[in-house]
Amino acid sequence: MDDDVVVAGAGPVGLLLAAELSLAGVSVTVLERLTEQNQALKAGGINGRSNQLLARRGLGARIAAEAAKYGDGFAAFTRERTAPGANSRPRARLGGHFAGLLLNTESALEVPPATALPQQALERLLGAWVAELGVPVLTGHEVTGLSQNTDEVTVRVRTSEGTKAIRCAYLVGCDGGRSTVRKLAGFPFPGTDPLTTGYQAALTLDPAVPLPTGWHATDRGLYAYGPKPGRILAVEFTGPPADRDAPVTQAELQEALRRISDTDVIVTEVESAARFTDNTRQAATYQRGRVLLAGDAAHVHPPFGGQGLNIGLQDAANLGWKLAATVRGWAPSGLLDSYTTERHAVAGQVLENTRAQIALMRPDPHSRAMRALFAQLLEADVTLTDLLGARLQGLDVRYDAGPRTHPLTGRYLPDLPGLADAMRLPRPVLAELSDSAGLGAVVEGWSDRVDLRRLPAVPGVTALLLRPDGYVAWAADGAPDVASLHEALTTWFGEPR
Structure with a gap:
C-alpha cells in the first residue's frame, strides 16, 4: 500500500485535512489536477469559527500577517454601511448578511472575529504549512478512476508522464463541486436545479459613473459592491448561463451590471471574474466504503457569505481525527460513521438558508413584499437577527455528545487562556480547570x-x-463524575489500552 490516505484536491479543505491526518501520524498524499492555482474569484474571508480552529493549530500569526496585505477597506465598509431595509440598531456588530440584509447582531451574541482573506491566499498559506509537515502535494495529477475492496482503494491517476495507480486504505474527495471522486464512487447527489446566473468579480469602474456601495435589490435582481473597492457580486434571475465555464468577458460583466443596477456603469478593467448559480445539492451520504467526501465535493450551494469554504474547513477538522483514529486502529465502533451524521446535518442547514436567501432575492412583486416584511422583522426582533447571525457563522452547531449534563456538552469550546497551546495537535484533551x-x-x-x-x-x-475538532464531549461543573467521564472516553476514543 502506498499511503494510508489519498486526498484528491489541494484546495483549502483538502490541505487542512491532509495536515490534520499528518499531525495525527497518518501517511497522506494530496493529488491536484491543476498545475497552477486557480485565480478565479472565490470566498473573501474566513469566519470566526474557522479562525479559532486554525489558530489552535498554530496558524494565528500567519493568518494575521497574510490578512494585513488584503484587509484595506473591509473595516471601513462594515463600519459605515447600512443596507436598505437592514437592521440598524446602534452600536450593533455585523454578523454577516442574509439575502443582502445586514445582520447587526446584539453584543450579547458571541461572534468571534472574522478575517478578510482571499481564498487563494489561505490556500497558499495552508500549502506552505503542509509542505513543512512533509506531505507530498502532487500537482498535474488527475484522478481518472478508482476501485475498492474491503481492504483498500486503488486510485488511477493521469499525469504528464502517463498513467499510474496508487493504493491506499482510504480516499477522500475534496475536489470541488464537480467532484470526480464523487462521480466515480457513485455517490447520489440530489438537490435543486439553478434558477439564476451570478457573477463574482474584482474589477475597476470608471469613477465618472459611480456605483453605490453595499447591497441593492433592484427590479432586475440584486448586486453588492464591496466590502473591498472593486469587488462585485451580482445575481439576475434569467436562468442558468448557457456555458458556465466560458471566460467572463469585460463586456458581459458591464452589460450584466447595467441591467441589474439600472445605471450606465463603465467597467474599465477586470482583474478576476467567475460565474456561479444557485445549484444546490448534497451527497446523500459522505462515505461509501473506503471513499469519503468533504467540502464542496459533498455539498454545493450559492456562495452567499462564504459559507461553503467555512463549513468545508469544519468538515476537514471533523473528519481528520476520526479517519486517523480508524487508520491507527483505536477508533470505537461507529466513530467514522459519525462524520456523516454530524456534518450532513450542518450542511443541510446551509443549503436551506441559501435557498431561502434566493427566495428573498427574487425581483417579482411577491418576493419583494416578503423581503420587505423580513427586513422589518429583523429590525424588530433581536432574537431573529441573532439566530440568523449565529447560523450563518456556524455558531449554533451542537453535536449529539450523549447526555447533556452540562450546557457546553456538544458545543464548540470558546477560547480560553492556554487552550491554543493545548490543542496544537489534533488530539483529544482532558482539561482540568480546578485543583x-x-x-x-x-x-x-x-x-x-x-x-x-x-x-x-x-x-x-x-x-x-x-x-480534537474543539467540541466538548464531556464537562463537569462540580466534583467530576468519573463514571460518566469513563463512558465519554470510551464512546469517543475507544477502549483503554
Whole structure:
C-alpha cells in the first residue's frame, strides 16, 4: 500500500485535512489536477469559527500577517454601511448578511472575529504549512478512476508522464463541486436545479459613473459592491448561463451590471471574474466504503457569505481525527460513521438558508413584499437577527455528545487562556480547570491518545473533555463524575489500552 490516505484536491479543505491526518501520524498524499492555482474569484474571508480552529493549530500569526496585505477597506465598509431595509440598531456588530440584509447582531451574541482573506491566499498559506509537515502535494495529477475492496482503494491517476495507480486504505474527495471522486464512487447527489446566473468579480469602474456601495435589490435582481473597492457580486434571475465555464468577458460583466443596477456603469478593467448559480445539492451520504467526501465535493450551494469554504474547513477538522483514529486502529465502533451524521446535518442547514436567501432575492412583486416584511422583522426582533447571525457563522452547531449534563456538552469550546497551546495537535484533551479535579488516574488508560492539561479556572466548569475538532464531549461543573467521564472516553476514543 502506498499511503494510508489519498486526498484528491489541494484546495483549502483538502490541505487542512491532509495536515490534520499528518499531525495525527497518518501517511497522506494530496493529488491536484491543476498545475497552477486557480485565480478565479472565490470566498473573501474566513469566519470566526474557522479562525479559532486554525489558530489552535498554530496558524494565528500567519493568518494575521497574510490578512494585513488584503484587509484595506473591509473595516471601513462594515463600519459605515447600512443596507436598505437592514437592521440598524446602534452600536450593533455585523454578523454577516442574509439575502443582502445586514445582520447587526446584539453584543450579547458571541461572534468571534472574522478575517478578510482571499481564498487563494489561505490556500497558499495552508500549502506552505503542509509542505513543512512533509506531505507530498502532487500537482498535474488527475484522478481518472478508482476501485475498492474491503481492504483498500486503488486510485488511477493521469499525469504528464502517463498513467499510474496508487493504493491506499482510504480516499477522500475534496475536489470541488464537480467532484470526480464523487462521480466515480457513485455517490447520489440530489438537490435543486439553478434558477439564476451570478457573477463574482474584482474589477475597476470608471469613477465618472459611480456605483453605490453595499447591497441593492433592484427590479432586475440584486448586486453588492464591496466590502473591498472593486469587488462585485451580482445575481439576475434569467436562468442558468448557457456555458458556465466560458471566460467572463469585460463586456458581459458591464452589460450584466447595467441591467441589474439600472445605471450606465463603465467597467474599465477586470482583474478576476467567475460565474456561479444557485445549484444546490448534497451527497446523500459522505462515505461509501473506503471513499469519503468533504467540502464542496459533498455539498454545493450559492456562495452567499462564504459559507461553503467555512463549513468545508469544519468538515476537514471533523473528519481528520476520526479517519486517523480508524487508520491507527483505536477508533470505537461507529466513530467514522459519525462524520456523516454530524456534518450532513450542518450542511443541510446551509443549503436551506441559501435557498431561502434566493427566495428573498427574487425581483417579482411577491418576493419583494416578503423581503420587505423580513427586513422589518429583523429590525424588530433581536432574537431573529441573532439566530440568523449565529447560523450563518456556524455558531449554533451542537453535536449529539450523549447526555447533556452540562450546557457546553456538544458545543464548540470558546477560547480560553492556554487552550491554543493545548490543542496544537489534533488530539483529544482532558482539561482540568480546578485543583480538585484529580483526573490523572482516570485518563491513564487513554494517555496514548488523550492529553491531560491544566487550564486556568473558569466559572461553572471544573473539567472538560475536548474532541480534537474543539467540541466538548464531556464537562463537569462540580466534583467530576468519573463514571460518566469513563463512558465519554470510551464512546469517543475507544477502549483503554
